[in-house]
Amino acid sequence: MKYKNIVFDYGNVIAKFDGLAILRSFCESQEDADLLRDIVYRQWPDLDRGTLEYDDYLQSTLELTPPRLQDTVRTFFHDWPKEVTHLSNTLAFIKELNERQIPIYLLSNAPTYFADYMADSELLKSFNGVIFSGPIKMAKPDLDIYEYFFKHFNLNPEECFFIDDLPQNIEGAKNAGMDGIVFTGNIAEVKKQIEF
CATH class of the missing domain: 1.20.1160 (Paired amphipathic helix 2 (pah2 repeat))
Known part of the structure; x- marks a missing residue:
């Protein structure tokens, strides 16, 4: 990959x-x-x-x-x-990544209320790290949240690939050194980009 x-x-x-x-x-x-x-x-x-x-x-x-x-x-x-209803194709992809022991992370804009609601969810337990914007008082597409994310989890931006539905958030990620794709629901296209 x-x-x-x-x-x-x-x-x-x-x-x-x-x-x-x-x-x-x-x-x-x-x-x-x-x-x-x-x-x-x-x-x-x-x-x-x-x-x-x-x-x-x-x-x-x-x-x-x-x-x-x-x-x-x-x-x-x-x-x-x-x-909020989960997307089955993405859940299946997350399961595949977990099975192959590929580290996965969450970086999402969301109120603290939602972050607290999701804190004990089984889904998020399958992630290696989770950042919601509200609790840290930063939000995409600002550069500071990406830099915080990389530093917090000790990640090299060039080794990460970001999946987000908003072009400005992908642009922000690229400005921070992380490649990505604007997600339209097509997991096959994501797999092609990451050579999965």
Whole structure:
């Protein structure tokens, strides 16, 4: 294989993350989901970056929410991680990498709330190292999170390959010295790139 370590993003690589679809699962109608989308997700990148406290964000979101939908928002903030569905083709690939004893890592933007929710998951126990952005108050595609990642796990960037669904995050990885691919759901293309 061309690389020693494979690095995964989480959302839309390991698991599907469609913000509107997740929100829809908590709403009685598409209209309500459409109404809440801009309210609920308006500062989500700040949650990912860890610069906004989750409970504070919930309170400010409730202040912007019509009273009839405030219970819906509370439930969403509590339960949304349960609605993230895993991608079977990626899980199978992770299993293959584990079987071949190829080190795998996770580097993902996500709120601290999600990091805490995932802390004891069996899936993440199969990774050699996990970094979520919220707890460390850094986020992709900024250079500092990649440098932190390499230093924290004592990795050589040139020996790592990154799989992320966003072009700017792959660009950030390449700026930090790590090759990668913009993931579109095609595991066969990933295997081709890494010569698996």
